[in-house]
Amino acid sequence: MKLNIGSGFRKMDGYVNVDNFKECEPDVLMNLEETPWQFNSNSVSEITAIHVLEHLGEQRETFFNILKEIYRVLKHDGIFRISVPFYMHPTFYTDPTHVRSFTSGTFKMMSKKVNKDWMERNVNATMLAFMLDIDFETIEISYKYDSAWAKKLNDNEISKEDLHEIAQERWGVIQELNVVLKACKYPTPA
Numbered sequence: 001m002k003l004n005i006g007s008g009f010r011k012m013d014g015y016v017n018v019d020n021f022k023e024c025e026p027d028v029l030m031n032l033e034e035t036p037w038q039f040n041s042n043s044v045s046e047i048t049a050i051h052v053l054e055h056l057g058e059q060r061e062t063f064f065n066i067l068k069e070i071y072r073v074l075k076h077d078g079i080f081r082i083s084v085p086f087y088m089h090p091t092f093y094t095d096p097t098h099v100r101s102f103t104s105g106t107f108k109m110m111s112k113k114v115n116k117d118w119m120e121r122n123v124n125a126t127m128l129a130f131m132l133d134i135d136f137e138t139i140e141i142s143y144k145y146d147s148a149w150a151k152k153l154n155d156n157e158i159s160k161e162d163l164h165e166i167a168q169e170r171w172g173v174i175q176e177l178n179v180v181l182k183a184c185k186y187p188t189p190a
Contacts (some may be wrong), residue, residue: 002045054098054101070181077184107136
């Protein structure tokens with residue numbers, strides 16, 4: 001089973017489309033902030049959340065419970081695909097329903113391997129993976145650039161390396177953060 005959580009009107013074939021608004025006519029009508037979810041543990045091979053996480057869990061504990069549910073329902077090696085607006089772009093601040101911002105570092109906090117490394121090096125960071133007992137490996141991090149900057153890149157007016165450097169310092173360059181995570185679980189013996 002694959003889930004498209006917070007599907008809205010963007011339904012995906014081959015996925016169970018889940019949303020809280022009946023007007024979207026989802027396959028499953030469900031409030032993602034109410035946990036536990038109705039799906040069995042280790043029953044989902046992929047979860048897609050396209051412009052969803054930034055709307056969920058205004059209260060920190062609610063958000064943490066959502067992360068734990070995502071981890072619980074995913075199978076070992078299950079994939080979690082995420083797209084969120086980049087916090088340094090006007091699209092993030094335009095929507096008053098956005099309650100949480102993300103960076104690539106947010107998702108690295110969800111890895112026990114990364115947390116262990118930080119512990120060994122005495123890094124001052126939240127050990128989110130251990131705190132929530134979740135474990136995700138980052139498979140891919142990519143960015144969607146604002147259309148004006150993407151055009152400059154496509155027209156060879158700027159190199160990808162220069163654009164990456166500019167994006168670290170200027171607002172409005174990166175529009176969207178896209179992340180692919182893998183659930184790291186150890187299958188229980190039969």
